[in-house]
Amino acid sequence: MTTIVAYGLFEFYRPKPIDWNPTYTNKDKIPFGTRVLFDLLPDVLNQQPVKSLRLPVYNHLSDSTLPVRSNYVFICHTVKLSSFDRKKLLEYANRGNTVFISAYEFPDSLAMRLGFRADLKTPTLRDTTLGMNFTNPELKNRVDYHFRHDDGRNFLVTTKAAQTTVLGRNARNEPIFLKIQYGKGAFFIHNLPLAFTNFYLLDPSTEDYAYKALSYLPAQPTFWDEYQKLGRFDEDEQSLLRYILTQPPLTWAYYLTVVGLLLYVIFAGKRTQRVIPLVEPLKNTSLAFVQNVGRLYFQRADHGNLAQKKIQYFLAYVREQFGLNTAFPDEEFKLALARKSGVSEPDVQALFRQIAFSQQQMMSEYDLIRLNELIENFYVQAKA
Structure with missing residues (x-):
């Protein structure tokens, strides 16, 4: 028990390993978050306000209370825009506003409209030290x-040179930073979002790169997009499940529980009680009993007794079905029985002669x- 408690305390107080995942979020202090840049961005923009957004582009730019001129900044690994987002963003720039996007992957529809393409070289060892x-x-x-x-x-490839200005290149002389004029405004397209993260802003050899790149932005109110990285919800709006999935130990515990x-x-949810045996319902044995009794009379050759019982049953049937008095089966009775039963008169006559x-x-x-x-034939014709 002591060992378990000691191990639990050790795990609780052990320093957490550094998270090197690139999140680009403005509240992350990890190496590849953007907390430092977001906090210092007002200084670059001459103390203009910087507002963090967790809304799709379309929703935000549909607001009628936007400033007359503003900047819209995206720093993320991949930019995803719906057709409505793209249309609103192009209209926004066309009115004289500025859009700054630093990402590795861009929507093809937006890139084709602006005249550029984000491309990748075949990897080589030399590229990791490329300036x-x-x-x-x-x-x-x-x-x-x-x-x-x-x-x-x-790197970036330009297809509309007349509208495009190359602002930055790599050591292979390939563009990585472009200014694309669009209507009264402009798009700044940057292909290295890692340069804006905490790690490189705190590294003396690269600390001024992000500020120089962002110095192209006009000094005006700026919107910082977080929707591309975190969706609509802020940290204080995260659901319990969202929080669990952001913590690796809780994530593992959640999946193991599921x-x-x-x-x-x-395996264990199956029935564990004994199988209840099927009980066949009781059969109506009356018919079988009658058949057995009849067979017994026949086997004993007691034909007269058996004939009398069949005649009694037949006469009872006639009384119940046709309402006739069977005490005196005269000619008038036979004619009435033939009319009511539908059995031919000759068959009725033959039956009563045999009786x-x-x-x-x-x-x-x-x-x-x-x-x-004769009796069975009468039953068949009467039912027909």
Whole structure:
């Protein structure tokens, strides 16, 4: 027990390892967050306000209370814009505003409209030490800037030279920073977002690169996009599940719990009680009983007794179904029975002759079978 407690305390107080994941978010103090730049950006813009946004471009630029002139800054790995976002952003720049985008991947629709393409070289070992610098002599550094965590493969290709000014190149003389005039405003397209992260702003050899790049922005109110990185929700609006998924230990615990519950449902959630046996419903054995009794009479050759029972059952049937008095089966009775039952008169006459014969003579097997055939034939015709 003591060992477990000691291990738990050790894990709790152990310094957390440095997170080198590039998030580019303005509240992250990790190496590849942008907290330093966001805090110092008002100084670059002559103390103009900088507002963080967690809304899609379309939603924000549809606001009727926007300043007359402003900047819109995107610093992220990938810029994703819907057709509505792209249209609003182009209209925004066309009215005289400025859009600054630093990313590795850009929407193809926006790139084609502005006349550039973000490309990648085949990786080589030399690219990891590739230098970057500005083309403006006023901003160009004496030695190239080196961003060793970038693989140096990324560069830009321009397709509309008349509207485009190259502001920065790499050591291969490929553009990495462009100004593209659009209507009354402009787009600044930058292909190295790592240069704006905390790590390189606090590194003496690269600390002024981001400020020089952003010095092209006019001194006016600026909107800083966080929607491309975090979505709509701020840290104080994160749901419990969002928080769990941002913490690796809690994420593992969450997934293990889900997998455990699924396994329980699959294997342990089956019925564990004994199988209830199927009980067949009781069958109606009346018919079988009658058949057995009849078979017994027949086997004993008691044909007369069996014939009398069949005759009694038949006469009871006639009384119940047709309302006739069977005590005196005279000619008038037979004619009435033929009319009511629908059985032909000759068949009725033959049946009652056989009944009269059965009541006066000793019954043979043939006579019993003949009587049965006539009675069954009467039932069939009467039901028809």
